[in-house]
Amino acid sequence: MSESAVQIIARGPRAVAESAAAALDADPLLEGATYSILEEDEDRGVWRIDAFPTTSDEADGVAATLRRHDGLVVTVEDLADADWLAMSLSGLPPVRAGRFFVYGAHDQGRVPVNTVNLRIDAGAAFGTGHHGTTVGCLAAFDELLKRERFERVLDVGAGTGVLAIAAARTGSPVAIGTDIDAPSVRIARENAKLNQADVHFVHASGLNDRQVRRHGPYDLVFANILAPPLVALSQDIKGALRLGGVAILSGLLRTQERRVSAAYLSRGFRLERRIHRDAWSCLVMRRVG
Ligand SMILES: C[S@@+](CC[C@H](N)C(=O)[O-])C[C@H]1O[C@@H](n2cnc3c(N)ncnc32)[C@H](O)[C@@H]1O
Incomplete structure (x- = not known):
């Protein structure tokens, strides 16, 4: 199996793009394939899938699955750079989520005027804004801020x-912000500076840090860290x-929604909202007890 350095892009109406994304999810041979799906042009109703296959077999499988969906225009582009991660992510379009507009260096100078613009470059930390x-x-944050x-x-x-x-x-x-991964903490600090944001990032596991305790109690806690640690950290x-x-x-x-929400409901939280994006779920839970 040879390595692949291509990016596959598919554009089309929402229903077709979502059905193609569901087909990628359902194919066991494409289990490890990384892709994002997002609305590229709200006015024209254009949705876009970007896939980053790591082998040529995976590339063939993804392209074939996407091409089976009438209404999608599929293109395959070569990625020539050695820094594949940075290169591939730099090809991603900016992301709009409510008032937030997350963009990379390549989109500098093309940011809207009426949004909260966050410059986050692709790199070794998780969180360029493209993941569901x-x-x-x-x-969810945008809705709450209203x-x-x-x-x-x-x-x-915190990742990035x-x-x-x-x-x-x-x-x-x-x-x-906390992160268990030291390089992510360094990158997050650089990003805070780049965005002129006054944020304090600490290297810590979960909430286990003196500074984290000292600044509480908090009005809002974000935790984007997979289901098992979300359950384990529910009391903290x-x-x-x-x-x-x-x-x-x-x-x-x-599929993990019930397990995670049960841990928080039993600790005196109320479920206020669920957001589904791709296969992922985001839960908004309020502490009422
Ligand atoms: C999915 S990323 C989320 C990044 C960013 N918050 C976002 O929403 O895009 C999860 C991050 O949590 C960190 N992480 C995982 N387990 C952790 C733990 N127990 N305590 C602190 N950070 C953790 C990882 O290193 C990673 O950077």
């Missing part, structure tokens, strides 16, 4: 720092939130 889990968090203000925000598993930076840029005077997240505070939980698959 991140988009879900930003969309009715509430969040003075103190904690982002557990995009969520904590979004909080600081929308008026949260205290924004703290409750302890960090004030009564009435909100947890935006992401990183769980739709």
Whole structure:
């Protein structure tokens, strides 16, 4: 199986793009294939799938699946750069989630004027804004901001720092982020500087840090970190939130929704909203007890 350095792009109406994405999900041979699906042009109703196959077999399988969907225009482009991750991600379009517009260096100078623009470049940390889990968090946050203000925000598993930076840029005077991965913390700090956001990032596992405790209780906690740690951290997240505070939980698959929500419901949270993006689910839970 040879390595692949191509990006496959498919454009078409929403229903066709979603059905093609479902077909990619359903094919066991394409289990490991990475792709994103997003609305590229709201006015014209154009949706776009970007796939980044890692082998030529995977590339053939993805292209064939997409081409089986009438109404999608499929193109395959060569990626020539050695830094495949940065190169492929740099080809991604900017992401719009509510008021937030997440873009890379290549789109500098082409940002809208009426959005909160967050510059996040592709790199070694997770969270360029393209993943369904991140988009879900930003969309949920945007909705909440229409009715509430969040003075103190904690982002557990900050990655690039995009969520904590979004909080600081929308008026949260205290924004703290943690990550278990030291390089991610370094990248998140650089991103905060780049976005002129006053965020404090610490290298920590979960919420286990003196500075995290000192800045609480929080009005909002983001945690985009997969289902098992979300369940394991449910008591700590409750302890960090004030009564009435909100947890935006992401990183769980739709199939894991019940397990994660049950852990929080049993600890005195109420489920306020669910956002589904691709196979992912984002839960908005409020601490009421
Ligand atoms: C899915 S990424 C989310 C990144 C970013 N918050 C976003 O929404 O795009 C998860 C991040 O959580 C970090 N992580 C995983 N388990 C963690 C834990 N127990 N404590 C702190 N960070 C953790 C990973 O290193 C990774 O950077």
